[in-house]
Amino acid sequence: MNQIIGYIVMGVGVAFLFLGALGVFRFPDVYNRLQAGTKCTTLGAFLSIIGAGIVEPTWFLKCLIIAVFILFTNPISAHALARASYKSGVKLWDKSVVDKCKDFEECAKAQEDDK
Secondary structure (H helix, E strand, O other): OHHHHHHHHHHHHHHHHHHHHHHHHHOOOHHHHHHHHHHHHHHHHHHHHHHHHHHOHHHHHHHHHHHHHHHHHHHHHHHHHHHHHHHOOOOOOOOOOOOHHHHHHHHHHHHHHHO
């Protein structure tokens, strides 16, 4: 029974990994691709690794530690990549509506000028 549940969890994880890869392939700019790659692959890798731990119970603790590590590091690394891309001048997609970083930087610059 554990193996069936583990394989189902791994299958859902693989589906999320596939959707993340599809998003990276289809989305128009770096920032959208990072978002797709991060959200889907974080959940996909988490579920795949936990599924492997369920299938092989002696590995579960190691798999859980790896999965928690992925949950913490993947979003942080994607944030760092997006911020570096923005600061190096990578443009948003033409049809992007909101640029929160631009608003934030303008506010920070205005606060520095007031000092």
